[in-house]
Structures are given as structure tokens and as C-alpha cells.
Amino acid sequence: MLRQITASTQVCAIIKDPVEHSLSPQIHNAAFQSLNLDMVYTAFHVRSGRLCEAIMGVRALGVRGLSVTIPHKVDILSELDELDSVSRHVHSVNTVVNDGGSLKGYTSDGYGALRALSAADVSLAGASIVVIGSGGAARAICFTLATVEPFPKVAILGIDEREGQDLRRDLCEATGLPVTFETLQDDKLQIALESASLVIQATPVGMSPKEGKSPIPSYMLREDLAVFDIVYTPLETRLLKEASGVGAKTISGLGMFVHQAAAQFELWTGRKAPVDVMTAAVEKSLAP
Amino acid sequence: MLRQITASTQVCAIIKDPVEHSLSPQIHNAAFQSLNLDMVYTAFHVRSGRLCEAIMGVRALGVRGLSVTIPHKVDILSELDELDSVSRHVHSVNTVVNDGGSLKGYTSDGYGALRALSAADVSLAGASIVVIGSGGAARAICFTLATVEPFPKVAILGIDEREGQDLRRDLCEATGLPVTFETLQDDKLQIALESASLVIQATPVGMSPKEGKSPIPSYMLREDLAVFDIVYTPLETRLLKEASGVGAKTISGLGMFVHQAAAQFELWTGRKAPVDVMTAAVEKSLAP
Numbered sequence: 001m002l003r004q005i006t007a008s009t010q011v012c013a014i015i016k017d018p019v020e021h022s023l024s025p026q027i028h029n030a031a032f033q034s035l036n037l038d039m040v041y042t043a044f045h046v047r048s049g050r051l052c053e054a055i056m057g058v059r060a061l062g063v064r065g066l067s068v069t070i071p072h073k074v075d076i077l078s079e080l081d082e083l084d085s086v087s088r089h090v091h092s093v094n095t096v097v098n099d100g101g102s103l104k105g106y107t108s109d110g111y112g113a114l115r116a117l118s119a120a121d122v123s124l125a126g127a128s129i130v131v132i133g134s135g136g137a138a139r140a141i142c143f144t145l146a147t148v149e150p151f152p153k154v155a156i157l158g159i160d161e162r163e164g165q166d167l168r169r170d171l172c173e174a175t176g177l178p179v180t181f182e183t184l185q186d187d188k189l190q191i192a193l194e195s196a197s198l199v200i201q202a203t204p205v206g207m208s209p210k211e212g213k214s215p216i217p218s219y220m221l222r223e224d225l226a227v228f229d230i231v232y233t234p235l236e237t238r239l240l241k242e243a244s245g246v247g248a249k250t251i252s253g254l255g256m257f258v259h260q261a262a263a264q265f266e267l268w269t270g271r272k273a274p275v276d277v278m279t280a281a282v283e284k285s286l287a288p
Numbered sequence: 289m290l291r292q293i294t295a296s297t298q299v300c301a302i303i304k305d306p307v308e309h310s311l312s313p314q315i316h317n318a319a320f321q322s323l324n325l326d327m328v329y330t331a332f333h334v335r336s337g338r339l340c341e342a343i344m345g346v347r348a349l350g351v352r353g354l355s356v357t358i359p360h361k362v363d364i365l366s367e368l369d370e371l372d373s374v375s376r377h378v379h380s381v382n383t384v385v386n387d388g389g390s391l392k393g394y395t396s397d398g399y400g401a402l403r404a405l406s407a408a409d410v411s412l413a414g415a416s417i418v419v420i421g422s423g424g425a426a427r428a429i430c431f432t433l434a435t436v437e438p439f440p441k442v443a444i445l446g447i448d449e450r451e452g453q454d455l456r457r458d459l460c461e462a463t464g465l466p467v468t469f470e471t472l473q474d475d476k477l478q479i480a481l482e483s484a485s486l487v488i489q490a491t492p493v494g495m496s497p498k499e500g501k502s503p504i505p506s507y508m509l510r511e512d513l514a515v516f517d518i519v520y521t522p523l524e525t526r527l528l529k530e531a532s533g534v535g536a537k538t539i540s541g542l543g544m545f546v547h548q549a550a551a552q553f554e555l556w557t558g559r560k561a562p563v564d565v566m567t568a569a570v571e572k573s574l575a576p
Contacts, residue, residue: 005317007302007310007331014295015349022295029293040330043295050348057345060338061303 003033010039012065012268015054015072019045023285024067027261030281034274039064046072055079059101065268066096067261068105073136080105089143089174092136095264106267109137110144112260113200113230119259119275120251122198122226127152130196132184132215133203134158134167137230141202142167146175155192157184158203186217193220201229206237214239223247232257235286258282298327300353300556303342303360307333311573312355315549318569322562327352334360343367347389353556354384355549356393361424368393377431377462380424383552394555397425398432400548401488401518407547407563408539410486410514415440418484420472420503421491422446422455425518429490430455434463443480445472446491474505481508489517494525502527511535520545523574546570 014024028041046054048071055076058066068076073092077083080096082104087093093105117124124145129152131138138156145152154177158164161183168181182188193199193216205215206229216239221227227243232253240250262273302312316329334342336359343364346354356364361380365371368384370392375381381393405412412433417440419426426444433440442465446452449471456469470476481487481504493503494517504527509515515531520541528538550561 005313005328005330007304007307007313009313009330011330011332013349016295019295025293025295025297040293040328042293042297042299042328042330044299044349044351046348046350053344053348055345056341057343057347057349059345060334060341061301061332061345062334063332 003036003038005040006038008038010064011042011061012039012067013042013044013063014067014069015044015046015051016069017045017047017071019043022069023257023282024261026285027258027278027281028067028265031261031265031274031278034277035269035271037269037271039269048072048075051075052079055103058096058098059103062098064098065264066098067264068094068096076105079103086110086140086143086147089170090136090140092140094260095267097267106263107140107144108260108263108267109256110140110142111263112256112258113141113228114144114148115259115262116251116255117198117226117228119255120226120249122228122249122251124148124152124198126150127198128196129154130189130192130199131156132158132199132201134160134164134181135203138200138202139167141200141230142171142177142179143175146171146177151175151177154179155196156181157189157192159184184215189216190220193225196225198226198228201227201231201237201239204231206231206239207233212238214242216242218242218245221246221248226251228256229253230256233286254279254282254286293328294326296326298352299349300327300329300355301351302329302331302355302357303334303339304331304355304357305333305335305359307331310357311545311570312549314573315546315566315569316355316553319549319553319562319566322565323557323559325557325559327557336360336363339363340367343391346384346386347391350386352386353552354386355552356382356384364393367391374398374428374431374435377458378424378428380428382548383555385555394551395428395432396548396551396555397544398428398430399551400544400546401429401516402432402436403547403550404539404543405486405514405516407543408514408537410516410537410539412436412440412486414438415486416484417442418477418480418487419444420446420487420489422448422452422469423491426488426490427455429488429518430459430465430467431463434459434465439463439465442467443484444469445477445480447472472503477504478508481513484513486514486516489515489519489525489527492519494519494527495521500526502530506530506533509534509536514539516544517541518544521574542567542570542574
């Protein structure tokens with residue numbers, strides 16, 4: 001239940017196409033409500049070719065903040081006045097803050113992942129981390145890992161050789177992060193995992209239409225390897241189920257989703273996000 | 289209390305400058321809630337020079353409907369795809385319906401006035417009506433009165449000779465409504481009121497900064513003259529207080545405000561507006 005909307009209520013929104021399956025309205029309105037903020041969060045269905053007009057409208061209507069997702073995360077770069085450093089490296093934006101008509105873009109996915117790991121007491125400073133995947137999510141996570149001191153050691157394994165090498169090179173050039181890239185093959189994965197304390201699964205494998213699949217053969221999992229899967233539908237992927245089976249610590253993508261939203265909330269409001277409330281709102285919305 | 293906002297919730301909004309004192313969010317959200325519609329109503333502060341971008345945004349974001357008020361009611365005409373007939377005559381719009389990106393403008397103020405009079409059992413068909421004022425509100429009411437069969441007889445009295453003559457001429461040309469215009473002087477007003485059954489006060493006299501003033505000397509009021517004042521802050525103007533004092537039927541501007549909103553609601557939703565709920569929401573918001 002929301003407080004009453006009045007003429008002074010600020011609006012934040014998600015722009016997305018299609019828009020139907022986002023849980024962002026539930027999570028953000030629960031957070032606004034919990035802190036009794038005079039804000040409301042809605043969803044706007046914005047098609048690819050209409051992004052420029054939509055952003056003009058955001059400025060003219062005074063929309064306070066945006067969550068940005070498919071298909072706008074890259075196209076929106078040219079519409080903004082300023083980018084934070086992670087967004088510049090990641091070449092995408094999932095969060096916009098409107099300060100009196102000036103729009104600044106941020107990428108909160110990586111922060112979401114780091115906060116979720118921190119909330120699960122997984123230590124990142126100086127850790128040895130295997131990242132599966134080299135797409136946008138992997139890129140956001142890797143560039144945010146580069147903010148951790150001392151740098152973790154990062155081994156990326158992915159199926160797209162060119163995308164992976166680009167990510168490795170960009171990371172090295174921009175941050176000096178010690179990072180390697182290998183194509184995702186069982187022998188290479190096994191070697192990388194042997195010295196790792198944490199694996200981050202940053203591909204869509206495990207969710208529909210690849211539900212029931214796992215990029216890591218179960219025999220490579222062990223009790224002292226923390227396993228983080230960015231997928232949260234289903235909440236427990238095959239990978240997490242098998243990791244759990246060998247007694248490993250598991251962290252689901254739900255935590256990343258909640259914590260990236262918490263980072264957005266803090267950018268829009270300047271207030272500490274009520275993470276427990278936001279988690280409960282998502283769990284309630286996901287309940288069958 | 290509102291139902292939960294989700295990704296499928298449609299957005300309607302008021303655009304206004306300044307935006308702070310509008311009661312439209314309260315009245316429309318109460319109506320959406322009452323019919324359990326998946327819609328929410330917010331307020332956007334849009335400055336004069338930004339209307340074009342705001343309307344582009346309304347199209348690109350898929351905002352379902354707008355309430356339009358100061359200072360945009362005239363400027364918005366050139367931004368729309370279509371106008372209803374009253375808006376074309378009144379040269380202003382207070383309501384926009386967005387049907388898949390095509391925007392149609394309406395003027396619901398006049399309908400609001402007529403519905404408020406009808407709800408108070410004031411008969412308009414063939415009546416003799418005095419209208420005080422010749423500005424936008426008077427124009428909207430007069431052109432809507434022209435839709436009543438048989439036509440009422442309308443005498444307009446106002447202080448702006450040119451504006452009043454323009455309104456009289458436009459009304460005659462467009463509708464054939466029997467209408468006269470006189471400057472607002474006591475002798476002319478007295479003659480006009482003698483044969484009238486209803487007077488419609490359509491100027492800002494009676495509200496701040498002219499609170500406590502009335503355009504009709506009290507000795508001209510009588511028990512069988514219904515008195516409608518479009519002002520609703522204060523709820524009982526000096527005119528309505530004096531009319532009440534002689535036993536006349538009085539109708540306050542609150543009814544017009546509620547009924548113009550009801551007409552907007554029906555245009556956006558295709559559903560019959562819950563007028564009682566909307567009235568209660570406004571009364572609650574106006575309560576000291």
C-alpha cells in the first residue's frame with residue numbers, strides 16, 4: 001500500500017520493451033513506502049525508435065529517476081549529459097538520475113553483485129575469482145570488481161572469443177586489474193576453478209530457455225568454492241542446486257537484483273535503501 | 289490507499305506550472321482505486337517553453353491521459369492530433385486521451401458545469417441563463433450550453449467588451465445559440481437577471497485575491513434564481529452566502545471541479561465515473 005499521491009509526489013520509472021514482466025515497480029514502491037518518501041515508481045513501455053523522445057519527455061516532465069533496461073541500455077548513452085566511470089567502461093547504463101534537467105547515467109548491476117556477495121559474507125579483497133561469461137553483465141561486474149582493494153585476481157571464461165578478449169583488454173587498460181580470458185572448455189575451466197575461491201556465473205544459462213542447464217560440470221564444484229549465479233528465475237538454478245549439494249556457499253541472482261535496485265534507490269533519494277523491505281517485496285512478487 | 293503499481297499499470301497525469309496545489313491526483317487515484325482499475329495518476333511540473341518536449345514524451349512513454357491546465361491549455365492545441373468540437377470552439381484543451389500514440393484533446397470544464405447543475409436538479413433546457421464573465425471558463429460553459437436542447441437563452445455580461453463581443457459572435461456563428469453581450473454594469477445586470485432562472489458566475493471574483501467580493505449586488509438575488517459559482521476556494525463565496533441568505537438554490541464550483549474530473553475519467557477509462565468517491569476525495573483534501 002502506498003501513501004497518497006499528491007501534486008508534489010516525485011515520479012521514478014522503468015523504461016523497457018516489453019515492459020510487462022518487470023518487478024521494479026513493486027520493489028521500489030515498497031522502498032519509498034517504507035521510508036515514507038513522497039515518491040512513486042511506474043513503468044513506461046518505450047519502443048526502440050522512441051528513446052530520444054522519451055528522454056526529452058523525462059526532462060520536460062521532471063521524472064526524477066529511471067531504471068533502464070532492454071533494449072535501451074546502450075542507446076541511452078548518447079542521450080545523457082554525464083556518465084559515471086563504470087558506465088563509461090561498460091558502455092551501458094541501467095540507472096538515470098535527473099537533477100533539474102541534467103541527466104547522469106550509472107550502472108548499478110555490478111554494485112548489485114558486489115553488495116550481494118558482501119551481504120553473503122563473501123570476501124572479495126585479493127580473492128581469486130572465476131567469471132563465466134563476457135557479455136554486458138560480466139562486463140559490469142568485472143569493472144566494478146576493479147574498484148575493490150586490493151584487486152581480486154579475475155579469470156574470465158566465455159564462449160565468445162572476441163567479446164572476451166575485448167573485455168580482458170579493456171579491463172587491463174582501464175584498471176590494471178590482473179585478468180585473463182580463456183574460452184569456456186572443461187579443461188580450462190577446471191584449471192581456473194582449482195585456484196579460485198569464488199565463481200560468478202554471468203550468463204543466461206540456467207534460465208529459460210536454458211533452464212535445467214549449468215555451465216559448470218558438477219564434479220568441479222567443491223565445498224570451499226562460493227558460487228554466485230546472476231540468474232534469479234528460477235531462484236535455484238541447476239548450478240546452485242549442485243553447488244548446494246556439495247556444501248558450497250551459494251548466492252542467487254535475487255540478491256544482485258535487489259542490491260542493484262537498492263543502489264538505484266540511493267542515487268535517486270540520497271537515503272540508505274531498506275534492503276530487507278525490498279527483498280521481501282521481490283519474494284512476495286515471485287511467490288507462486 | 290492504492291492497489292499495487294506493477295509493470296502493467298497505466299499512467300495518467302496532470303501537467304501544470306506551478307504544480308503544487310492541484311487536487312487532481314487525489315481525486316483521480318480515488319476513482320481508479322474505487323473501480324479497482326490498474327491505473328495511477330501523477331503530477332508533472334512542465335514549464336511553458338517545455339510543452340513540446342513534454343508531449344513528445346507523453347507519446348513515447350505511453351502516458352494514457354493528461355489533465356492540462358495553466359499555462360498549457362491553449363499552447364497544447366498545436367501539439368495534438370485531433371480536437372473535439374467544444375475544444376475547437378473554446379480554443380483550449382483541459383483533457384488529452386492517448387490512443388496508441390494518437391492524442392485527442394477535449395474540454396471537460398463545460399461538461400463539468402452542466403453535470404454539476406444537472407446533479408443539483410437545475411433545468412437547462414430552454415432556460416434563461418445569465419453568464420457573468422467572458423474568459424476561458426465562460427467560453428467553455430457557453431459552448432457546452434449550446435449542446436442543450438432546446439437551446440437555453442444566454443445573456444453574457446462581462447468587463448472586457450472585446451472579449452465578450454468575440455464570444456457572442458463566435459457562439460452565434462457556430463451554434464445559432466440566442467445570446468447577447470452587455471458590459472457588466474448594475475443596471476444592465478439587473479435587467480438581465482429579472483428574466484433569468486439561473487446565473488453562472490464564471491470569473492475569479494470571490495477567490496483570492498478577490499475573496500470576499502461578489503460581482504452581483506445582493507439586492508438582485510431572489511429565492512427563485514439558482515446561483516452557480518465556478519469558484520470553489522473558498523467553498524462558499526460571498527455570492528453563494530448571500531444567495532443562500534435569500535433562500536436561493538446555490539451550486540458551488542466544487543461540483544464543477546468534480547464533474548469535469550469525472551468526464552476526464554470517463555474519457556480515459558471508458559467507465560462510468562464514481563462521482564461520490566471523487567467528491568469525498570476532494571472534500572477530504574480540502575478539509576482544514
